[in-house]
Amino acid sequence: MTLPTLDARLGAVLDLIRADTHADIGTDHARLPVRLVREGRVSRCVAVELNPGPLALARRMVARARLSEQIDVRQGDGFAPLLAGEVQSASVTGMGAYTICGILERAGEKLPPALVLQPNDSPLWLRTWARARGYHLRSERLLPGHWTYPVLRLERAEGEDPAYAALPEAAALRYGPLLLREGPPLLLERVRADIARLTPVAAPGREAWDELAAAREALAWVEGR
Ligand SMILES: C[S@@+](CC[C@H](N)C(=O)[O-])C[C@H]1O[C@@H](n2cnc3c(N)ncnc32)[C@H](O)[C@@H]1O
Structure with a gap:
């Protein structure tokens, strides 16, 4: 079976994810979860989508890839369809930083210890959010595309983030x-x-x-x- 193609920004997101269980929030076409599982980067994925059209698309993609056992497609807002502690990492990509910040803020105790974020605009508010909420920057990339896309990997950690020293x-x-x-x-x-x-x-x-x-x-x- 052919793998779904990823553009440069989602390719960079893929590279930054390795976990047993992962959640992709705002999954749309579900290309990322399919590639994550197919490449063995995650063994299980929850793909969350708010809107009915993209939700149906995600379900079709997962069924076509014969990955319904490994990828659970759920409808809902952000982290709401997840249980606390259910996943080790999560990705939120292809949205404005303000929307991503709102999703993270509403997640509360459901936020996993690792996050990979790709806003379509300035990541300033995400870096500010991470510093205030105890996440350190572990990796940052800039990708060419329709805009210049930033990709950030954050991990929960104690104290000041040494990246800023x-x-x-x-x-x-x-x-x-x-x-x-x-x-x-x-x-x-x-x-x-x-x-x-x-x-x-x-x-x-x-x-x-x-x-x-x-x-x-x-x-x-x-x-x-
Ligand atoms: C522009 S698409 C990006 C899709 C994919 N993540 C990517 O990077 O290519 C954003 C998707 O997030 C979904 N979305 C927006 N807000 C959401 C929320 N609060 N919870 C779950 N999904 C959401 C939208 O319906 C849409 O399918």
Whole structure:
């Protein structure tokens, strides 16, 4: 049986998942759960979908892959259809960061110890959420696509997240502490584009002023490594 193809962002998400039991929240086409099980990265997966159309699509995909024993497709909002402690990790991908944050906030004690998140916009709020809720950043990637897609792996851990040590905070939250340390070309492209966009509109007291300061700090840090 042929495996469902994944675009670059979902391919990066796949690479960051290895667990006995996993949940994919907002699964839609269920391509990720099918690949996770087929490649032996997880032995069991719960695929959660809120809306009836994508839910039916997910059920068809799983049945066609003959994986109904290993992938349980459930309808519901975020982590609501899961039991506390049922999965070791979860992915929430292909949505805005604000929507993802809402799903994580509503999850309460059902949140697993590992999360792989892929927002379609700035991950600033997800990094801020992770710091406040006791998750450390273990991996960050930037993928080309319709937008520049960030992918984050978070793990529950005690104390301050060492990823942020010695970095300018605003720049690290906006651009990613691990990405700043690594300095990939796509990040530099993003930072330079932000500086070009923000410079004409930045003025004291405006949001663009702080954003520009963070972008300049990020550039200085990456270039000075
Ligand atoms: C744009 S699709 C992304 C699909 C897939 N995760 C990906 O990255 O390609 C977002 C999916 O999440 C579902 N969704 C949105 N909010 C949700 C929620 N609170 N709980 C479960 N599913 C949700 C939508 O119905 C939609 O199918």
